[in-house]
Amino acid sequence: MFLAPFLAAVTKRAARCRRPMLWPALPPLIVRCLLILLLLVLFSAIPGRAQAQQTAPQFDDVAARAAAARDQQNLPLAIELYGQAEQLKPDWAEGWFYLGLLQYSSDNFPQAIEAFNHLLQLQPNAPPAMALRGLCEFETGAYDDALRDLDEAVRKGAANQPRNEQIIRYRLAQLLARVGRFQDALLQYQFFAAKHIDDPDLLLGVGLAGMRITTLPKDVPAESRQLFEAAGKAGYIFLSGDSQGADTEFNQLFARYPTAPNLHFFYGTLLFMHGPELAIPQFQSEVAVAPSNPAAHAILAYSLMFAGRFAESRPEAELALAGAPDMEMAQLALGRALAETGDPDRAAEVLNQVLKRDPNDLEAHIGLAVMYARTGRREEAYRERMVCLGLAK
Amino acid sequence: MSAWFALAWQSRLKRRSASFAAVALVVLLCVFASTRLAQAQTAKPGAAAAVTCATCHAGVSASYAHAPMRHALENPGANPVLDTHPKLTVQMGAYTYTVQTKDGQSTYTVSDGTDSMTLPIRWDFGQQSQTWVLEKDGNLYEGLVSYFHRDQALATTPGDGRITPHNLTEAMGRKLNAWEVNQCFNCHATNALDGVRLKLNTLTPGLDCERCHVGVEQHMADAIHDNFTTLPKKLKTMDAEDAANFCGQCHRTWDTVVRNGWKGVVDVRFQPYRLENSKCFTGNDRRISCLTCHDPHQPVNHNDAVYDSKCLACHGGGKASKGATAAAPPTAKACPVAKANCVSCHMQKVELPGGHAVFTDHMIRIVKAGEPYPD
Numbered sequence: 177m178f179l180a181p182f183l184a185a186v187t188k189r190a191a192r193c194r195r196p197m198l199w200p201a202l203p204p205l206i207v208r209c210l211l212i213l214l215l216l217v218l219f220s221a222i223p224g225r226a227q228a229q230q231t232a233p234q235f236d237d238v239a240a241r242a243a244a245a246r247d248q249q250n251l252p253l254a255i256e257l258y259g260q261a262e263q264l265k266p267d268w269a270e271g272w273f274y275l276g277l278l279q280y281s282s283d284n285f286p287q288a289i290e291a292f293n294h295l296l297q298l299q300p301n302a303p304p305a306m307a308l309r310g311l312c313e314f315e316t317g318a319y320d321d322a323l324r325d326l327d328e329a330v331r332k333g334a335a336n337q338p339r340n341e342q343i344i345r346y347r348l349a350q351l352l353a354r355v356g357r358f359q360d361a362l363l364q365y366q367f368f369a370a371k372h373i374d375d376p377d378l379l380l381g382v383g384l385a386g387m388r389i390t391t392l393p394k395d396v397p398a399e400s401r402q403l404f405e406a407a408g409k410a411g412y413i414f415l416s417g418d419s420q421g422a423d424t425e426f427n428q429l430f431a432r433y434p435t436a437p438n439l440h441f442f443y444g445t446l447l448f449m450h451g452p453e454l455a456i457p458q459f460q461s462e463v464a465v466a467p468s469n470p471a472a473h474a475i476l477a478y479s480l481m482f483a484g485r486f487a488e489s490r491p492e493a494e495l496a497l498a499g500a501p502d503m504e505m506a507q508l509a510l511g512r513a514l515a516e517t518g519d520p521d522r523a524a525e526v527l528n529q530v531l532k533r534d535p536n537d538l539e540a541h542i543g544l545a546v547m548y549a550r551t552g553r554r555e556e557a558y559r560e561r562m563v564c565l566g567l568a569k
Numbered sequence: 570m571s572a573w574f575a576l577a578w579q580s581r582l583k584r585r586s587a588s589f590a591a592v593a594l595v596v597l598l599c600v601f602a603s604t605r606l607a608q609a610q611t612a613k614p615g616a617a618a619a620v621t622c623a624t625c626h627a628g629v630s631a632s633y634a635h636a637p638m639r640h641a642l643e644n645p646g647a648n649p650v651l652d653t654h655p656k657l658t659v660q661m662g663a664y665t666y667t668v669q670t671k672d673g674q675s676t677y678t679v680s681d682g683t684d685s686m687t688l689p690i691r692w693d694f695g696q697q698s699q700t701w702v703l704e705k706d707g708n709l710y711e712g713l714v715s716y717f718h719r720d721q722a723l724a725t726t727p728g729d730g731r732i733t734p735h736n737l738t739e740a741m742g743r744k745l746n747a748w749e750v751n752q753c754f755n756c757h758a759t760n761a762l763d764g765v766r767l768k769l770n771t772l773t774p775g776l777d778c779e780r781c782h783v784g785v786e787q788h789m790a791d792a793i794h795d796n797f798t799t800l801p802k803k804l805k806t807m808d809a810e811d812a813a814n815f816c817g818q819c820h821r822t823w824d825t826v827v828r829n830g831w832k833g834v835v836d837v838r839f840q841p842y843r844l845e846n847s848k849c850f851t852g853n854d855r856r857i858s859c860l861t862c863h864d865p866h867q868p869v870n871h872n873d874a875v876y877d878s879k880c881l882a883c884h885g886g887g888k889a890s891k892g893a894t895a896a897a898p899p900t901a902k903a904c905p906v907a908k909a910n911c912v913s914c915h916m917q918k919v920e921l922p923g924g925h926a927v928f929t930d931h932m933i934r935i936v937k938a939g940e941p942y943p944d
Contacts, residue, residue, distance in 0.1 A: 417747065419747040420747070420765070420766065423766070539828075542827065542828075546852065554851045558850075565846070568828075568832075
């Protein structure tokens with residue numbers, strides 16, 4: 177209504193003007209109109225400002241009541257109030273965190289995930305929120321999402337707080353084993369062993385990871401629990417530092433379950449951390465128990481390679497690759513063994529297969545350095561060694 | 570007549586005696602032969618009691634008796650360093666350490682001024698500079714102080730400087746886990762391990778011949794029967810790569826250091842690793858092997874000039890050298906600066922932090938003044 181004459185006047189003025197007009201020189205009437213318009217705009221803003229002034233105390237009040245309800249452990253009320261507060265101020269990160277935490281504490285996992293989603297949109301690098309969302313995702317069965325979140329959260333330091341460390345590591349260990357990252361899972365379980373935290377479910381988890389079972393502990397049939405728990409106990413003793421006690425425990429298990437697959441594999445894996453030559457007899461036993469298991473042949477080949485027994489490593493690696501042609505561990509062992517036993521061309525071919533997938537694979541570069549050194553190609557060997565030193569940093 | 574009888578009797582006596590002696594000799598020979606046969610039949614590994622490496626290899630055995638590796642570990646009562654320093658004392662923070670030796674027995678005492686703890690020194694690691702492994706309540710501890718040859722005094726054990734003890738036990742030493750113990754003894758003793766089990770009571774302190782020359786027992790058992798088909802592997806013929814890996818079992822291989830990501834000046838102790846980082850290192854060339862410069866049966870020679878001939882074997886300036894092969898070129902660029910004391914310029918001397926000793930960096934290079942230690 178106000179704008180029509182104003183615009184018409186501006187247009188007329190513009191038409192009269194010879195040069196392009198950046199800002200019209202306005203007649204007094206229009207100036208008055210403009211001032212009126214400005215005042216109206218200002219007045220129309222006043223109710224908004226008043227509303228905002230009203231919202232702030234209202235938000236502060238709701239937030240304070242939410243915090244009080246949380247302190248009093250009144251979870252339903254606290255959830256309700258934090259929800260209200262977030263409606264009033266959706267960019268309140270702290271509110272989303274507490275809302276998520278309270279929903280998590282009340283076993284409302286989907287709602288908790290939603291709250292943490294809001295928070296992580298506001299603060300994408302908040303490890304505690306990421307960890308809590310991961311825990312909720314675990315509970316809802318979204319295991320891949322849970323692994324992604326917990327893995328990243330732990331890498332960013334979420335497990336550094338003693339209050340949350342146990343549950344985060346416990347869930348992460350289960351999820352790592354579920355996707356076949358058994359060694360990583362055992363590293364998480366090592367935390368509990370070092371602190372001598374004991375629990376049957378924990379032992380079951382250790383046993384499953386050690387025996388390379390991807391089933392989650394809650395899904396293990398009752399009749400299978402005994403073996404896995406016993407294996408977990410032996411592994412747990414080892415991880416807690418009692419190597420002789422673990423040795424006794426494992427040997428008893430071997431006598432009780434002479435044909436159980438991956439039992440020797442488990443003990444060998446633990447021993448490997450302290451010296452490949454200690455692990456070799458266990459992997460040899462595993463190969464005897466399960467001769468068609470490529471993973472067992474591969475880790476035996478890899479251990480023999482680490483121990484410098486290249487001639488023995490080579491046939492084991494070949495056997496592993498016959499069953500699983502892309503198995504990286506076997507390729508690395510074979511490549512190095514070939515380099516050491518006088519077949520440099522094939523060594524380069526095999527090692528380059530690994531490097532094609534991962535150009536920064538340290539072990540492949542070590543193999544190439546050795547291959548060049550063994551064939552007197554000094555400059556190439558030096559170059560590869562320097563690549564390795566760079567990667568090792 | 571009587572004379573004849575007498576002679577005849579004597580003669581009969583002699584004959585009887587001779588016959589008796591002959592029979593006795595035959596019997597004795599049979600007994601001796603059967604005993605030898607029995608000995609030979611039972612001469613399995615470990616049964617050749619009287620035969621040692623020195624029986625045939627007297628020279629090298631005699632020189633090795635004085636080599637540092639032979640004395641990498643000693644039992645109490647065989648420690649000249651402590652015998653000549655019967656009382657060593659040092660104050661480290663709130664604690665006083667005293668190592669006392671009397672009648673061949675050494676004790677290690679730590680005191681906080683109020684209480685004290687004294688333990689017998691059971692294991693001496695090292696020949697000149699020494700670290701002691703102590704036993705308390707069935708656990709082994711690395712003494713928090715060691716003896717340093719250069720200073721002729723006690724100081725913090727290398728690597729333990731970051732430890733702040735809160736009680737006498739922590740001040741006494743760092744508790745060793747089973748794997749550390751195994752590694753320590755496996756490199757400082759012979760027959761220390763049976764699988765994962767440490768054999769503290771039966772190990773041989775120091776590196777005996779069989780620690781490197783695997784199979785010597787079989788060789789000795791066979792050699793007394795003139796059987797030389799079971800000779801241990803000839804280590805002298807290893808090329809540079811093999812030698813570095815062999816010595817690196819204890820001095821750390823290049824692979825081990827790289828895989829573990831160990832960095833910094835402390836790496837100077839890992840000579841095979843440093844050597845393999847040299848531009849001139851060639852795996853299949855024996856002229857750059859550990860054994861080219863070092864005879865493990867002899868003490869280390871600290872005269873730099875001794876090593877010149879080893880460098881000139883490649884950098885001789887055109888002369889084809891011993892050890893050159895088709896793969897390893899006979900000559901490399903000659904040094905434009907000097908033909909003597911190569912090591913003094915090309916192998917930096919590095920003070921090991923907290924080690925109270927200077928090490929020779931085996932990464933052979935043109936060392937430039939002021940450049941940082943190359944990792």
